[in-house]
Amino acid sequence: MTPPAPHDDLLRVTGLTVDYVTDGDPVRACADVTFTLRRGEILGVAGESGSGKSTLVTALSRLQRPPAVTTAGSIEFRPRGGDAVDLVTASPRTLRSLRWTSVSIVLQSAMDALNPVMRLGAQFADALRTHDRTLSRQAAWDRAAELLTTVGISGDRVRSYPHELSGGMRQRAGIALALACGPDLVVMDEPTTAVDVVMQRMILAQVLCLRRELGFAVVFVTHDLSLLLELADRIAVMYAGRVVELGTAQELYEAPRHPYTRGLRDSFPPLRAPLRRLTGIPGSPPDLRRPPSGCPFHPRCAERFAGCDTHLPDLGPAGGDGHLVACRLYDAAPGRDRTVTLEGSAR
Amino acid sequence: MTAPPTTRPTPVLAAVDVTKHFAVRAGVGSRAVVRAVEGATLDLHRGRVVALVGESGSGKTTLARLLAGFYAPTSGEIALEGAPVRQRRGRVERGYHKDVQLIFQDPFGSLNPLHRVRHNLERPLRLHHGVRDRAELDRRVGELLERVALTPADQFADKFPHELSGGQRQRVVIARALAVEPKVLLGDEPISMLDVSIRLEMLNLLDRLRTEDGLALLYITHDIASARYLCDDVVVMYAGEMIEGGPKEQVIADPLHPYTRLLVESSPDPARGARDREALFDAGADDLGEPPSLIDPPPGCRFHPRCPFAKDVCRTQAPPRTDVGEGRWTRCWLHATDPTATSQETE
Numbered sequence: 206m207t208p209p210a211p212h213d214d215l216l217r218v219t220g221l222t223v224d225y226v227t228d229g230d231p232v233r234a235c236a237d238v239t240f241t242l243r244r245g246e247i248l249g250v251a252g253e254s255g256s257g258k259s260t261l262v263t264a265l266s267r268l269q270r271p272p273a274v275t276t277a278g279s280i281e282f283r284p285r286g287g288d289a290v291d292l293v294t295a296s297p298r299t300l301r302s303l304r305w306t307s308v309s310i311v312l313q314s315a316m317d318a319l320n321p322v323m324r325l326g327a328q329f330a331d332a333l334r335t336h337d338r339t340l341s342r343q344a345a346w347d348r349a350a351e352l353l354t355t356v357g358i359s360g361d362r363v364r365s366y367p368h369e370l371s372g373g374m375r376q377r378a379g380i381a382l383a384l385a386c387g388p389d390l391v392v393m394d395e396p397t398t399a400v401d402v403v404m405q406r407m408i409l410a411q412v413l414c415l416r417r418e419l420g421f422a423v424v425f426v427t428h429d430l431s432l433l434l435e436l437a438d439r440i441a442v443m444y445a446g447r448v449v450e451l452g453t454a455q456e457l458y459e460a461p462r463h464p465y466t467r468g469l470r471d472s473f474p475p476l477r478a479p480l481r482r483l484t485g486i487p488g489s490p491p492d493l494r495r496p497p498s499g500c501p502f503h504p505r506c507a508e509r510f511a512g513c514d515t516h517l518p519d520l521g522p523a524g525g526d527g528h529l530v531a532c533r534l535y536d537a538a539p540g541r542d543r544t545v546t547l548e549g550s551a552r
Numbered sequence: 553m554t555a556p557p558t559t560r561p562t563p564v565l566a567a568v569d570v571t572k573h574f575a576v577r578a579g580v581g582s583r584a585v586v587r588a589v590e591g592a593t594l595d596l597h598r599g600r601v602v603a604l605v606g607e608s609g610s611g612k613t614t615l616a617r618l619l620a621g622f623y624a625p626t627s628g629e630i631a632l633e634g635a636p637v638r639q640r641r642g643r644v645e646r647g648y649h650k651d652v653q654l655i656f657q658d659p660f661g662s663l664n665p666l667h668r669v670r671h672n673l674e675r676p677l678r679l680h681h682g683v684r685d686r687a688e689l690d691r692r693v694g695e696l697l698e699r700v701a702l703t704p705a706d707q708f709a710d711k712f713p714h715e716l717s718g719g720q721r722q723r724v725v726i727a728r729a730l731a732v733e734p735k736v737l738l739g740d741e742p743i744s745m746l747d748v749s750i751r752l753e754m755l756n757l758l759d760r761l762r763t764e765d766g767l768a769l770l771y772i773t774h775d776i777a778s779a780r781y782l783c784d785d786v787v788v789m790y791a792g793e794m795i796e797g798g799p800k801e802q803v804i805a806d807p808l809h810p811y812t813r814l815l816v817e818s819s820p821d822p823a824r825g826a827r828d829r830e831a832l833f834d835a836g837a838d839d840l841g842e843p844p845s846l847i848d849p850p851p852g853c854r855f856h857p858r859c860p861f862a863k864d865v866c867r868t869q870a871p872p873r874t875d876v877g878e879g880r881w882t883r884c885w886l887h888a889t890d891p892t893a894t895s896q897e898t899e
Contacts, residue, residue: 402815406817
């Protein structure tokens with residue numbers, strides 16, 4: 206895993222807040238989400254259902270539909286050789302120029318996102334020629350075959366229809382399609398949840414390998430923290446729409462700060478280490494229509510103390526390597542003041 | 553979490569050389585046979601948990617349904633406490649379900665949404681135990697809910713399934729299975745649709761049912777780490793065949809069959825060392841292949857097209873079951889005497 210080039214931010218998300226506007230009170234699915242993504246970095250976003258991770262994906266890619274509305278915050282995106290753009294306020298025209306050439310997306314159901322009545326090559330050529338009008342049909346098909354080869358699918362499969370491929374192959378074709386125009390950022394929303402472990406391992410290996418070659422950055426969203434610990438450079442843990450902890454994969458595994466992160470890490474039984482009784486996290490994730498007061502995790506937290514039910518903790522430094530945590534246990538940590546640190550990088 | 557090894561009495565539920573073929577239409581006028589399960593042999597003992605591990609399409613669910621009496625085997629036999637189970641017109645007698653209960657994967661689809669929890673739990677009490685008395689029904693429903701830790705019980709009894717979270721629903725499903733006081737509980741991926749933080753509670757609940765009530769449990773999963781946490785023995789399925797089995801620690805730490813090895817290595821393991829991980833990801837970028845079609849499975853060992861150790865004999869002859877001691881067995885020519893090799897030696 207090559208370390209990303211330092212201090213070269215591709216994406217700066219600041220105070221991103223997404224509400225689902227309903228008849229009653231709006232439901233806040235993402236609240237004040239702040240993080241940076243460096244060029245070529247894999248940022249994992251881990252969270253359970255209802256943690257706001259998928260809302261974050263649609264907000265980042267501006268694919269959200271009503272009733273979801275971004276009500277606050279900015280997403281500053283700096284494509285290679287271009288000016289910084291705020292994706293929240295960008296016009297449809299600007300977005301169109303960025304999509305697929307700079308930002309692309311792989312969804313959990315990417316395997317079903319392929320057009321069933323078009324050959325693979327035609328779908329690739331469609332995307333390629335939309336973004337590069339000078340490309341000839343033949344050149345586009347050749348490029349499609351090349352792209353398929355990069356994800357381990359034989360090039361002659363460009364003539365195949367999606368139903369002639371297995372689910373895992375279609376998912377990999379979806380990844381190849383996302384890389385077709387050489388994007389700086391690929392957003393992946395649970396790209397391996399619908400495939401088996403062997404295929405999952407293969408897809409992840411290919412993503413890492415291609416990242417090394419092409420240098421794109423990845424926001425990788427999943428519920429499977431154990432997977433991210435192996436794949437991501439840094440991980441953001443989300444709970445009830447908020448980032449509660451952000452740090453390197455190693456720090457997060459070896460020394461998780463937030464009680465929720467600790468509970469989540471200890472919810473995965475070990476594959477080889479000696480077995481001990483694990484308890485998971487008591488209770489269930491909160492209902493965002495009626496979020497708990499104060500820290501959203503306090504009703505399930507074994508380490509809560511006076512004030513946790515009234516004070517909402519900020520995401521602030523908690524020692525070592527720009528590790529950030531939103532928990533009042535670390536209010537006394539060095540370098541901590543009331544303002545939220547944006548950079549979070551001390552490399 | 554291991555039950556003391558028992559001397560082998562008659563298994564509560566056993567599958568003896570069970571095969572299930574499904575006839576399907578393969579295009580106009582032609583029919584094909586899907587060989588979903590082939591020659592499966594499995595013993596379930598009181599107070600012990602067997603994990604059935606494999607990828608999707610390996611026949612795990614079909615075997616569970618055979619054991620639950622939902623399908624009649626094409627050949628072979630299911631035996632309950634030593635007595636072969638009779639099927640009439642593809643159905644077992646109702647009494648069979650009193651002893652053997654199946655928990656489905658999807659807690660959202662396996663409860664009647666139109667009825668309260670109370671009704672969903674009363675049905676098995678009325679049908680299998682003929683309980684009619686209201687006070688008695690209330691008492692039993694309360695007991696069941698308390699056993700699966702849904703308290704206060706009288707509050708949960710009056711809820712509709714949609715008012716419950718996924719974890720709570722799955723507990724109701726387990727309570728319903730327990731209502732008939734079965735001897736065998738078959739869990740078909742009972743935790744895979746639940747949030748990570750509540751999966752362990754469910755595993756611990758299943759473990760308690762095994763220790764306290766002496767249920768025989770079959771735990772079907774694709775997650776090897778959770779299988780290791782809960783079970784005593786592991787059986788691995790590949791493409792409809794059982795290929796390896798034995799005590800969990802030995803099977804997972806030192807797999808005999810190359811497929812088991814692939815499966816274990818592909819599982820996420822945050823404790824893996826950085827070097828191992830890099831080697832694994834580098835190797836994983838190659839095409840690891842995919843399970844074969846069960847309509848036209850490869851001759852010989854069904855794993856041979858993907859097997860790095862495949863020999864000539866693997867391509868032509870199915871490997872026999874080889875016992876290697878300590879309760880371990882596998883179906884692989886690497887561990888069996890190669891008949892072609894011996895004949896050459898004798899010549």
